[in-house]
Amino acid sequence: xxxxxxxxxxxxxxxxxxxxxxxxxxxxxxxxxxxxxxxxxxxxxxxxxxxxxxxxxxxxxxxxxxxxxxxxxxxxxxxxxxxxxxxxxxxxxxxxxxxxxxxxxxxxxxxxxxxxxxxxxxxxxxxxxxxxxxxxxxxxxxxxxxxxxxxxxxxxxxxxxxxxxxxxxxxxxxxxxxxxxxxxxxxxxxxxxxxxxxxxxxxxxxxxxxxxxxxxxxxxxxxxxxxxxxxxxxxxxxxxxxxxxxxxxxxxxxxxxxxxxxxxxxxxxxxxxxxxxxxxxxxxxxxxxxxxxxx
Amino acid sequence: xxxxxxxxxxxxxxxxxxxxxxxxxxxxxxxxxxxxxxxxxxxxxxxxxxxxxxxxxxxxxxxxxxxxxxxxxxxxxxxxxxxxxxxxxxxxxxxxxxxxxxxxxxxxxxxxxxxxxxxxxxxxxxxxxxxxxxxxxxxxxxxxxxxxxxxxxxxxxxxxxxxxxxxxxxxxxxxxxxxxxxxxxxxxxxxxxxxxxxxxxxxxxxxxxxxxxxxxxxxxxxxxxxxxxxxxxxxxxxxxxxxxxxxxxxxxxxxxxxxxxxxxxxxxxxxxxxxxxxxxxxxxxxxxxxxxxxxxxx
Amino acid sequence: xxxxxxxxxxxxxxxxxxxxxxxxxxxxxxxxxxxxxxxxxxxxxxxxxxxxxxxxxxxxxxxxxxxxxxxxxxxxxxxxxxxxxxxxxxxxxxxxxxxxxxxxxxxxxxxxxxxxxxxxxxxxxxxxxxxxxxxxxxxxxxxxxxxxxxxxxxxxxxxxxxxxxxxxxxxxxxxxxxxxxxxxxxxxxxxxxxxxxxxxxxxxxxxxxxxxxxxxxxxxxxxxxxxxxxxxxxxxxxxxxxxxxxxxxxxxxxxxxxxxxxxxxxxxxxxxxxxxxxxxxxxxxxxxxxxxxxxxxxxxxxxxxxxxxxxxxxxxxxxxxxxxxxxxxxxxxxxxxxxxxxxxxxxxxxxxxxxxxxxxxxxxxxxxxxxx
Numbered sequence: 001x002x003x004x005x006x007x008x009x010x011x012x013x014x015x016x017x018x019x020x021x022x023x024x025x026x027x028x029x030x031x032x033x034x035x036x037x038x039x040x041x042x043x044x045x046x047x048x049x050x051x052x053x054x055x056x057x058x059x060x061x062x063x064x065x066x067x068x069x070x071x072x073x074x075x076x077x078x079x080x081x082x083x084x085x086x087x088x089x090x091x092x093x094x095x096x097x098x099x100x101x102x103x104x105x106x107x108x109x110x111x112x113x114x115x116x117x118x119x120x121x122x123x124x125x126x127x128x129x130x131x132x133x134x135x136x137x138x139x140x141x142x143x144x145x146x147x148x149x150x151x152x153x154x155x156x157x158x159x160x161x162x163x164x165x166x167x168x169x170x171x172x173x174x175x176x177x178x179x180x181x182x183x184x185x186x187x188x189x190x191x192x193x194x195x196x197x198x199x200x201x202x203x204x205x206x207x208x209x210x211x212x213x214x215x216x217x218x219x220x221x222x223x224x225x226x227x228x229x230x231x232x233x234x235x236x237x238x239x240x241x242x243x244x245x246x247x248x249x250x251x252x253x254x255x256x257x258x259x260x261x262x263x264x265x266x267x268x269x270x271x272x273x274x275x276x277x278x279x280x281x282x283x284x285x286x287x288x289x290x291x292x293x294x295x
Numbered sequence: 296x297x298x299x300x301x302x303x304x305x306x307x308x309x310x311x312x313x314x315x316x317x318x319x320x321x322x323x324x325x326x327x328x329x330x331x332x333x334x335x336x337x338x339x340x341x342x343x344x345x346x347x348x349x350x351x352x353x354x355x356x357x358x359x360x361x362x363x364x365x366x367x368x369x370x371x372x373x374x375x376x377x378x379x380x381x382x383x384x385x386x387x388x389x390x391x392x393x394x395x396x397x398x399x400x401x402x403x404x405x406x407x408x409x410x411x412x413x414x415x416x417x418x419x420x421x422x423x424x425x426x427x428x429x430x431x432x433x434x435x436x437x438x439x440x441x442x443x444x445x446x447x448x449x450x451x452x453x454x455x456x457x458x459x460x461x462x463x464x465x466x467x468x469x470x471x472x473x474x475x476x477x478x479x480x481x482x483x484x485x486x487x488x489x490x491x492x493x494x495x496x497x498x499x500x501x502x503x504x505x506x507x508x509x510x511x512x513x514x515x516x517x518x519x520x521x522x523x524x525x526x527x528x529x530x531x532x533x534x535x536x537x538x539x540x541x542x543x544x545x546x547x548x549x550x551x552x553x554x555x556x557x558x559x560x561x562x563x564x565x566x567x568x569x570x571x572x573x574x575x576x577x578x579x580x581x582x583x584x585x586x587x588x589x590x591x592x593x
Numbered sequence: 594x595x596x597x598x599x600x601x602x603x604x605x606x607x608x609x610x611x612x613x614x615x616x617x618x619x620x621x622x623x624x625x626x627x628x629x630x631x632x633x634x635x636x637x638x639x640x641x642x643x644x645x646x647x648x649x650x651x652x653x654x655x656x657x658x659x660x661x662x663x664x665x666x667x668x669x670x671x672x673x674x675x676x677x678x679x680x681x682x683x684x685x686x687x688x689x690x691x692x693x694x695x696x697x698x699x700x701x702x703x704x705x706x707x708x709x710x711x712x713x714x715x716x717x718x719x720x721x722x723x724x725x726x727x728x729x730x731x732x733x734x735x736x737x738x739x740x741x742x743x744x745x746x747x748x749x750x751x752x753x754x755x756x757x758x759x760x761x762x763x764x765x766x767x768x769x770x771x772x773x774x775x776x777x778x779x780x781x782x783x784x785x786x787x788x789x790x791x792x793x794x795x796x797x798x799x800x801x802x803x804x805x806x807x808x809x810x811x812x813x814x815x816x817x818x819x820x821x822x823x824x825x826x827x828x829x830x831x832x833x834x835x836x837x838x839x840x841x842x843x844x845x846x847x848x849x850x851x852x853x854x855x856x857x858x859x860x861x862x863x864x865x866x867x868x869x870x871x872x873x874x875x876x877x878x879x880x881x882x883x884x885x886x887x888x889x890x891x892x893x894x895x896x897x898x899x900x901x902x903x904x905x906x907x908x909x910x911x912x913x914x915x916x917x918x919x920x921x922x923x924x925x926x927x928x929x930x931x932x933x934x935x936x937x938x939x940x941x942x943x944x945x946x947x948x949x950x951x952x953x954x955x956x957x958x959x960x961x962x963x964x965x
Contacts, residue, residue, distance in 0.1 A: 022393055029390060030407050033466065036422035037410075043425065056426070056436050109319040116312035124320055126583070131327045133579045135527050137551045137568040139326065141561060142333040145346065165326045168319055185678035188645050193739075194666035194695030197311040203691075207682035226415030228530040229548075233556065247417050247534055259425065270418045277413035281406060284413065285474050305664050 044068060044264035051259050067260035071268055075261050077249045078237075084268055086238065087245035091225060094156050094241055098163035099220040105164070106171025106216060107209065111201055113172070114179040115187045125176060131169030139166075140233050147234060154239045162234065163224045170223070171216045178212040179205070214283045222273050222284075242269050331572065338565035346561060355566040364542050365567065368550040371457050375546065376525035378461045379468075384517055386465065387472025392502065394473070395480050405477075409470035416467065420534025423463040424450055456536045456544035460528070463535055468524065472517050479513040480506065519582045526575055547571050595656035595669075595746040596621045597642070597779055603650035604637050604803075611637050613803040614651065619796075622777045626794035628784060628826070634803040635783045636751060642781060643672050643749050655746055666695070671740035672749040675756060677732045679724040679739075686711075686720035689738045696743075710742045730761045737772070750782040754789065766792060787827045791815065799823050817954065821961040824883050824954060830918065833889070833928045835882045836958065839865065839875040846872040848882055853922035854904040855943050864950050867899040870965030880964075883954035886918065889930035892945035899950040905930075906943050921946070 044067050045060040073083035113121050152158040190200045231244040246269040250262045277284050341351050359365050426433050429448035437445040449459035483506050491501050529548035532538055538545035555564030597619040604612040612634045619625050627635040640646040644665035653660055660668050679688050690703045711717040714734045754762045790797050791811045798808045807819045818824035824832045837848035845866030851858040892902045908920040919930045955964040
């Protein structure tokens, strides 16, 4: 931003106060945003005694990773005491194919809709776009029925199908908005050079797509990993994805409430998406804004 | 001289774009629009535990609106939606303006503000539920500091549970709104700002009179996206309050789930889903229409 | 090499008619420029020749082969685009050879052909670069190379110079002209720049609202525009249009105008006697006299056969270096005159101007069409 938009020119006394106030507000909000992270990590490292006796905000006396290990491999979810590990792999097995499938289809659809404008392409896009905003409650019931008819209820395949289909609207939107910015003349030149639909996609469009592929993969992975509604609606017991299992773990009421294990479980469950955020935050933000703003 | 007939391969090649779009489009048609019709149909039947395809008209809707649980859910949605959107926008906008003042550690602070967006509502709910734990949470800590009347056990209070939802939802989304506004602030035409300050406008005045009004589209986008989030809110309620105490903090999405999967009231569940869809459509369709329209003229 | 024939080509998008029956016959090796403002249909026509747009009605032939339904890759054409449309992910070499690769030309031949073209365009040292590493002029050359390498029957150019700065544009213009001479290939070139059109073309087709207004050599277009649209489009500054009425004079016909001179309006009779058209039926009717700025020049300089001189007040002068433009006031409207640059300093106030009426074009103000 230019000089003119800062609140005050430097030097003056009030400017210093303004600057201090500004920083104070920023820091208060930073504390507010970080508080849950601090509490979750701190609690997960404490022993139960320490949690009951001490303060929520105190630092753990020592780094104790028992709760993490317990949450991963031993904690009881309902009546089965396997920890989160099998559910973690359920989520991985669900997320990888669903992300791949929806990204690939989204790329092809976006390409066909922008670079090969056929009659009705805009109508098709508008209909797909609205799919981004349909509240999923309205499709749950028929979906449960359909999965039953196909015979993939309570399997990872069922969730792969669900997430691929409902992710498709978003990935199509991403790729469509990205491909709109690639000049049509490239496709025309390649057509005259003798390349066809798929050759142009493979040789010219795809090599230009890595940024939007990253955006799409990150978005889809986060959405699928963090999904609770579909997981809870279409799976039970051992087939559940980690988000559902984690919630059940926390709400399992048998025995003593182990807050440290709950928090460790939350941490483990959140770890993959946080990792993605830290590694590729830039693309993460782009997905959020691109996915939600532009039509 | 005769016209050479079009080669078959060329004819297929010409249709390739449509052929490629077809699977995705068919999937969306079936799994979105087909399912909407399906649910719409179910919402007009006496379906209980299993779908029943005998139409009984709008009776499920009548029943729906007679249920206290649904009224509470709607009322909660109204309160939650309004406060959530308003607060998230105010905080997001404030943070964006503050971060726009050439802050040294801007990138770092932005990372802190935005990380909740990477986390699921289930985790957010679980974490805040723990912080709001009446005996071991923040309440005890603050009372220990001497503020004896401090109360933060919102999740267990019938009146406060909805505000607990608002707080957690704002915590999760404010950073996103900030990112939205920040990128919009950065794209404001610098020449206009220069011209205004040459005219003698103070920085505050420039913000209020020039920059913020020019961001009206972004405000619109933010409101629409947040409203959409609010209507779909389900996981946060499950993890933070469980809809309780009782059903004091239940939202329509939770109502629908409860009716469909726990109470064997599929018909009523479907009716509630249709009401949710209508609400979303009432917000989204005009918005998308104007967005797509506007694009064409540019 | 081949001729190009366009017969009654029509293009409709729904109910909107973009091209309304265009007929153009192009000899083998001819350079045709399609000139017009944006939206006149010139690019659509080019795309139809290329096969990037379908032909709604009519026929397009290369040689004696009807190509309406032939895929672009089988039409034996090459095209240079305004944005160059270089494939950003490929090196210059790959960009040039891509078309050959798609046609299954063996690698060794491809490389030889690329090298030959690169040498011809003096860019053999750039072959391993990516387009992003090139300057605008270099990109333009690559785009030309990509078209040249396939040795097509017809070259198509879609405003290829409009993204270059003024100096480069001039250079590349000459380069294209040289290339045309050397290859003696059939070329169709779309532009909105009338100077490009005048310098490059063997023939120019001027389009407006999907119709060809005039298809003729540059000289004919310049000297004998068929209507006021063409007259106004070609030439810079454009032709002056002076409204008047035809009157009979002792020697033939004339058109009276009022000229601002010595701070007053003086009546002047423009002599139309030499005009080839029989004006007897026009006596007393409105007419538009079209005079190019160079037909109005300093007195004693004009060499035309029907020159008349009279004094005019100079409103403003604009020196362009080679010559100087003077803004005069005839009939209360601005009229441009072109004088030698030597007069740039001295002309102030009133001066005698010579008008070469043999170079005047006459138009009917109703139909805007040329008389004779």
